[in-house]
Structure formats: C-alpha cells, structure tokens
Amino acid sequence: MRILLVEDDRQMADYLRKALAEAGAVVDQAAEGREGLLLAASGDYDVLILDRMLPGLDGLGIVRTLRASGNQTPVLFLSALGEVDDRVEGLRAGGDDYLIKPFAFSELQARVEALLRRGTADAPETRLRVADLEMDLLKRDVSRAGTEILLQPREFRLLECLMRHAGQVVTRTMLLEQVWDYHFDPQTNVIDVHISRLRGKIDKDFERPLLHTVRGAGYMLRAE
C-alpha cells in the first residue's frame, strides 16, 4: 500500500506518517502543493491524502489537475475548514472522501482502507457474503446459515454497508454518512443502538458472532 501525504503542518505530517507506516503503508510526503502534484503525477500511489490549504498549490488545484490528466487515484481531503460547503466543493473537484481536522487516526485509517477497496471493486455485485451470512442485493433478502433474517429497510442498508467493508473498520461517522446520508454530529451514540438492534438479528441465535465492536474506532464485520 503506497500512500502520498501532502500536508504542510510538520507535526501533523510526522504523526500521520508514523501512524500510517505502523499500519503497514509506504508513505511519501510533501509539504508544498506543487511538489505534491509532481509526486502524485509521477508516482504510482494507491491513495492520496491531501490537505486543503497548502502553500504553492492548494489541495483542490492538485486534484483538478490530476483528474484533468486522467489520473484516477483515490483522494482523501483533510481540512480544518470544517464546513459542509467546503466538503461539497472538495468532492465536486474530484475528491473521493473528506475528513475534517481534528480527527482520530482510526477514522482516517478506516476511510483510507475504504478508498483502497473501492479502487479494486470491478463488476457491480449482486450477492454479498461474509462467512455464512448472505445478502441478495436484487431480491433484497438476508439469510444466515440458510435461515432467513427479516430486516427493516434501514437495517438492510446498515448491514450492506458493513458487508461491503467486511474485514475493515467502519466508523460511526462513516455509517451516518453512508447509511443515513447526513453530515452531522449526533452527540449521543445513536449508531450504537442501531448496531445492537442489528446484532440482535444477525448474531443472537448463532454461536459465532460476526459483528464486532472495535474499541475507540467503530465496527467491523468479519468471518473469524
């Protein structure tokens, strides 16, 4: 996994490089916009992590130039601007995800993994499977070990999101954005309650739990 990090805050950059390296990534680093663009265009990266505000050329400019030249490497924006319209602007420019500073590293890690996975997905799937849990996206039914499980529409989307990211951490914020499509701060851990309801339906009567809580990060659906 090769990651390019363009960030002008030295401390932040060092921290991220260290943490990403620990998670098993090879990280190249640039502190200036034009240098970042040069590296991004020449190197073969799996994910670009770009700060919005950079000296030289800002994050939006880098992405626009890359996309215009046909480079489709997934881009994750980091921004302290923290406003919804900035997020929209970033995504319109060609960014794939947007993370507002300050963030927990686990949140960044989960999103980077999600971007990597998206890059490799080819044909649209119609069936999802994790261990003995199966989901038919066309018939919209779910079964585990052959037993049908009845889900509410929202629970279905929640499980679908978790299954698409099986084996990866999915954070609460990611779930709110992808399942409910609202960018907001829920104050209470509303997601936990929905997860525990879902858990009651897919894990309760089975020996091996599939839906795991990852402390300080989020949730993960995995076979083991």
Added chain:
Amino acid sequence: MTPPALALGAWAQLRSGAARILRSSTFRLALLYVVLLGASVAILLGFIYWSTAGYMDRQTTATIQAEIRGLAEQYRRVGLGGLTSLISERVARDPVGSSVYLLVDDRLERVVGNLDRWPPEIPDAQGWIRFRLREWGPARAEEHEARGQVFSLRGGLRLLVGRDVRDLEATRALILDALTWGLAITAALALLGSWLMSAGLVRRLEAINQTSREIMEGDLSRRIPLSGSGDDFDALAASLNRMLERIEALMASVRQVSDNIAHDLRTPLTRLRNKLELLKAELPETLGARTLAEETIADAEEMLATFNALLRIARIESGSRRSAFQDLDLGPLVEDLVELYEPVAADREQDLSYGGCGEAWIFGDRDLVFQALTNLVDNAIKYTPPGGRIRAQVGVEGDCILVEVADDGPGIPAALHTQVFRRFFRVDDSRSTPGSGLGLSLVQAVAQLHRASIALLDNQPGLRVRIAFARAQPRTAVESATAAETA
C-alpha cells in the same frame, strides 16, 4: 410568472409602496403642512370675499338709503302728493330698471310704483327685506332677486324702496366659485407636492432600511448607496457607511482573534490526542495504563468537540454560509430523524413518534437543519424521564412551515426561556447530565441563518419547541442552483 400574476404582483408592490409612503413621517409632516397652508389660504380668500362681495353689498345698501333720504325729504316738504309724483316720475323714467318702488294703502292695493303686488316676504326689525321680483326684466318674463327697506307712513300707507340685486348676486357667486376653486387647486397641488416629496424621501430612507436589514442578516459587507447629490441624506449615508466599515473591521479582528485562539488551542490539543494515541499503541493491552490513555483520549476529544461546536456556532452566526442552501422537504427529513433516534428513545422506554403533513418545502441547509433538530430531539430524550412521550411534528400554517419537538418531561420554567439559548447555559445547575450547554445555541444560530423564528412553549406538561421556517415553493433543479449561487 404569468401576465395576470405579474400584474397582481406589480399591483401588490404598488400598494405596499403607497402604504409605506402614507405611513412615513415625512408624508405626515407634509400633510400637516397642507392642512396649515389650506387654512391660511382659506382665511386669505375669505378676506378677499368679504372685501369684494361685502363692498358690493354695502354699496347697494348705501344707494337704497340715499334714495330713501331723497323720498323722505320730498315727503316732508310737499307731503304725500309730492312723494307719489316723485315716485311716478322715477318709475316712468325706468319702469323695470334697477330701482324698485311700491307705495300701497292699508288694503295692500298699489297707489304708485313699478311693482304689481306687495311681496309676501316678511321684513326684519329695521324694515330690511329680501324679496323676489316676478315678471321683471326688459320683457317682463324674468324673476330677479331684490333687496329693499319698508316704511309705514301716515294713514296706513306703506312704502317699499329696493334695488334689483341679480347682477350683484351673480358677481358674488362668480367670486365665491373662483375662490373655492382656488382653494381646491391649492390643496390638490400641495397634496401632490407633498406626496412626491415624501415618495422621494421614503425611497432614500428605504434604501438605508434595506441595507440595515441585510446587514442584520449577517452581510456586513453591504453599504448604503449614495445619490451623489451631496445633500444631508448623502452625509448621513456616508456617516453610516463609515460606522459600518469600523464595525466590520472590529468584528473581523474579533473573529480573527477568536479563530486564532480556537485554532491555536485546537492544534496542540489535536497533537496531544494524537500523541496519546501513539502512546496507547505502544502499551500492551493488559496494562492499566492503556485504559488510562484511552480515558485521556476521550477527555481530549470532549474538549475538542466543545471547541468545534463553539467555532461552528460562530461560523453559522456570521451568516456567511448559505451556499449549501437548497429546496428541502422537511417531512422526510424529520421522519429520518425520528427513525434514527427511535431506538435511542426505546432504550429509555420512551415513545418517539413522527407527525407529518404532506409536503413541507423550505429553502435551507439540509445538514444544518438536521443537526439543529437532532439537538432538540436529543435534549428531549435526555431530559424526559423513562416512559415519556416525545413527538416530532411538521406542519404547514399559511406561509410558514412549523417544526415542533414536544415532550412531557419537566419542561423549562418560562423565566429561563430567553437564557437557554446562551452559550454554556444549563437549566440543570448541578451539570449532572452530560452535555456542553451549546446545543440550543446552535439551534438558535441555525434558525437565524434560515431567518426562522424559534419559540419555547409550555406543552402542559413538558416542553414544546417550535421553529417556524418560511415556506418555499419547490423549484426546478436549475432554478435552485441559481438561487444557491446568488444566496
């Protein structure tokens, strides 16, 4: 808009413009001026009338009295015979002229004179009489107005001496007519003048008003337009503009300072949290220190969250972020919200329900409105005891979309209703319930950004929070994109 709607719109605009002019103090002042001017002109014209028509009247009286003096002299010197001969002589000279004579006996039969019958009108104490001359004029076919004096002579004889005043009356009517018209034209011109004058002033005041409103809505960059004439209105506008520049500069520097503080504190806090995270990763999972690190990370995150909330409220209050505004149906949004929070309420054995009503379109920021309503529902769940009922409702009332979140919890005392919107204010002084005290401040900031009004009502028992948004007509995608750009 269709042509009739356009005409209707123009008419409504005209009417509201006229209403504004009528209400304006300039117009009222001008109206007072019109009344005073009208009164002065009326007095002046009254004097003119009195001195012209009155002069003619006095002239007639003097003529009649001179004639009477001539006849009385004759009567005293020569007696009745002399009087009748003098009258006959005068009548023969001018039978239907301007002078009228009639001498009658005690049975009111004519002795001499140019009038056939004694007039039926009754004279006043001085013997003055107004009467009508029938079959008068050169062809003896007209009816004229006349004035005269009546005397009683010896032997039951009565004498009437008078003058035809028809021409006089006609002149008097002419003068009165001219004066009345003069007064009416003066009043009309004064009214028109004051209307035009106040319309001009109202237009310039309205420009100042409009700019003030836009500034109060958060657009501090607005300035009052100057007409370029350099008059006192321009001087006022220039002063106000200078004041606005000063305020804007001050606010910018305050915002700069608070942003700097927030940024400067947020950055080291984030680093602290990041370092703790690195530290945590180094610690073996079995060690107690790892739990301590996790708790410290949670504390740092709480501080960061409070900071972010404060910065966010400040950003929303500055009113600079309307670019994410779009046409928004609040029904599905509140339904989503209820669906999201229903399990949380159920966990506390509360009943959270949704009440909707067809389409409820507003023009707003989807995520911010959702955030604000989330805060309300979250509060309701937090402060309502188990077993309580919470209802989130969307309704249409005239031009308003009403969103209500009502609970049957302890409510908020009316005395505290204005205070709860202050930053860090907590109804619960002991601060035993979790929360930053920023939730309702954010709700208010979002409401203000949307020009919506917010009210805390008594739900008997409990609290009912009502936000009234302006109703929007859902537009096509292109129209709302242009609206968002211009917003």
